[in-house]
Amino acid sequence: MKKKRDLVFKAGAITAGIAVGVAAMLFAVEMLLTAKYSEIEAPELERVPGYDSGYVARYRAGLDTADMYHDRPLRIHVNNFNMRRDTDVSQLPPAGVTRVLSYGDSIASGFHVDLFNHYTYKLEKRLAADGRRFEILNMARGHSPGIHAMHLRVDLPRLRPHWVMQQIELANDVSDEAFVSHEGYDQFGMPQKITGGRYILSWDDKWLSTMPVGLEFLESKKFYLFFLQRVGWFLSMHYPNPVFSLEGDTFYYSMGYDRHYLTRGRLERAFERMFVTIKAMQRYVEANGARYVLLVSPTREMFFENRFRAGNTALYEKALARAAQLGIPYVPAKSAFEGAGGSELFFDFCHPNFMGYEVLTNELYRHFK
Structure with missing residues (x-):
C-alpha cells in the first residue's frame, strides 16, 4: 500500500513539475512575443461593453494618431462615440x-x-x-x-x-x-x-x-x-x-x-x-x-x-x-x-x-x- 502511495506521489510530482515547466516556458514565450508586438504601432482598440469577445472591437474614443502610408502620415481621429x-x-x-x-x-x-x-x-x-x-x-x-x-x-x-x-x-x-x-x-x-x-x-x-x-x-x-x-x-x-x-x-x-x-x-x-x-x-x-x-x-x-x-x-x-x-x-x-x-x-x-x-x-x- 505504501509503495502504491509513493508511486502515485512520484507520478503526481513529475506531472506537476512538467506542467509547471511547460507553463513557465509558455509564459516566457508570451512575454517575448509581447515585447516584440509592443514595438508595432497599431490603432488603439477596445472591446465593446456587453460583449466578452476580442473579436468585437472598436477604436478608443478620443484617439488621435497617424496611419503611416508610404512614409506619409494619414491622420486618424476618433470622436466621442468611437467613430472616425x-x-x-x-x-x-x-x-x-x-x-x-x-x-x-x-x-x-x-x-x-x-x-x-x-x-x-x-x-x-x-x-x-x-x-x-x-x-x-x-x-x-x-x-x-x-x-x-x-x-x-x-x-x-x-x-x-x-x-x-x-x-x-x-x-x-x-x-x-x-x-x-x-x-x-x-x-x-x-x-x-x-x-x-x-x-x-x-x-x-x-x-x-x-x-x-x-x-x-x-x-x-x-x-x-x-x-x-x-x-x-x-x-x-x-x-x-x-x-x-x-x-x-x-x-x-x-x-x-x-x-x-x-x-x-x-x-x-x-x-x-x-x-x-x-x-x-x-x-x-x-x-x-x-x-x-x-x-x-x-x-x-x-x-x-x-x-x-x-x-x-x-x-x-x-x-x-x-x-x-x-x-x-x-x-x-x-x-x-x-x-x-x-x-x-x-x-x-x-x-x-x-x-x-x-x-x-x-x-x-x-x-x-
Missing part, C-alpha cells in the same frame, strides 16, 4: 438632421485614406451643398457582416439613426466571414454571439490575426497565435488548397498561413451566411423605424485581363442577384468604376484610392439625392 470623425456628435440626432450610420470593412473605415477623401465625409458635404442636413457617421467597426451585426445591436438603440448604410467587398469580406461562427439568433435573425474571426484583440489589446480552431480561452494569447500561424504555414505549403492554386479562378484575400482553412466549401457557406446576416440587419434596422442600404464595392481584378477577372466578376454579380432576391436595397458600383478608370482607381486588390472614393461618393449621392 473630426468632430464629436450628440447621442441623439439634432433636430432636422438625417443621421446615417456607415458600417463596412476597411474600405468603409478608410484604410490608408485621409478622412476628407472618404465617401462618408464627401457625401455629407455634397448633401450639405444641396441644403440637406445629414450626418454620415463613419462607424469604423469590424470587417465582416457577422461582426457588423454585433456592433449594430449596440449602436442603433443608442444613436437612433434614420439610415444604416453597410459596405461590402467580396474578395475580402467572404474570406473574412469564413472565420466567423454564429451562436444563437434573435427574432430578426442576427447572431446573438459570434466566435472566431480573422482578427482578435490580445489580452493586452494588440490587434492580431488568428484562425478559429477552438480553445477560445487561448485565442487571446500570442504564443497560441504564433503556434497556429506556424502550423498553418506548414499545412498551406504541404497540402495546397485548390482555391489558391494556379488553376484558381477567383481571388480571395488570405494571410498565407490560412489558405488551407479557406476551402471552397467554407467560402461558399460564408457567402450565404453574409447575406443571411445582411438581411437580418435590414429587418432589425427597419423594425426600429430606420432605412437600410447596401453598398457593393468592386474588386480591382474585375477591371483588367488576369485569371481572376471572370471569377471575381461572377462573384460580384452573384452578390447583386442575392441582394435582389432577398429584397435588400443596394447601390452597385462596378459600372461607375469601369467608366472612370477601372483598375486605376485602386491602390491594391480592393482598396480604392482617392479617385475610387470619389466614384463611390457619386454613386451614394445619387441614392440619397
Whole structure:
C-alpha cells in the first residue's frame, strides 16, 4: 500500500513539475512575443461593453494618431462615440438632421485614406451643398457582416439613426466571414454571439490575426497565435488548397498561413451566411423605424485581363442577384468604376484610392439625392 502511495506521489510530482515547466516556458514565450508586438504601432482598440469577445472591437474614443502610408502620415481621429470623425456628435440626432450610420470593412473605415477623401465625409458635404442636413457617421467597426451585426445591436438603440448604410467587398469580406461562427439568433435573425474571426484583440489589446480552431480561452494569447500561424504555414505549403492554386479562378484575400482553412466549401457557406446576416440587419434596422442600404464595392481584378477577372466578376454579380432576391436595397458600383478608370482607381486588390472614393461618393449621392 505504501509503495502504491509513493508511486502515485512520484507520478503526481513529475506531472506537476512538467506542467509547471511547460507553463513557465509558455509564459516566457508570451512575454517575448509581447515585447516584440509592443514595438508595432497599431490603432488603439477596445472591446465593446456587453460583449466578452476580442473579436468585437472598436477604436478608443478620443484617439488621435497617424496611419503611416508610404512614409506619409494619414491622420486618424476618433470622436466621442468611437467613430472616425473630426468632430464629436450628440447621442441623439439634432433636430432636422438625417443621421446615417456607415458600417463596412476597411474600405468603409478608410484604410490608408485621409478622412476628407472618404465617401462618408464627401457625401455629407455634397448633401450639405444641396441644403440637406445629414450626418454620415463613419462607424469604423469590424470587417465582416457577422461582426457588423454585433456592433449594430449596440449602436442603433443608442444613436437612433434614420439610415444604416453597410459596405461590402467580396474578395475580402467572404474570406473574412469564413472565420466567423454564429451562436444563437434573435427574432430578426442576427447572431446573438459570434466566435472566431480573422482578427482578435490580445489580452493586452494588440490587434492580431488568428484562425478559429477552438480553445477560445487561448485565442487571446500570442504564443497560441504564433503556434497556429506556424502550423498553418506548414499545412498551406504541404497540402495546397485548390482555391489558391494556379488553376484558381477567383481571388480571395488570405494571410498565407490560412489558405488551407479557406476551402471552397467554407467560402461558399460564408457567402450565404453574409447575406443571411445582411438581411437580418435590414429587418432589425427597419423594425426600429430606420432605412437600410447596401453598398457593393468592386474588386480591382474585375477591371483588367488576369485569371481572376471572370471569377471575381461572377462573384460580384452573384452578390447583386442575392441582394435582389432577398429584397435588400443596394447601390452597385462596378459600372461607375469601369467608366472612370477601372483598375486605376485602386491602390491594391480592393482598396480604392482617392479617385475610387470619389466614384463611390457619386454613386451614394445619387441614392440619397
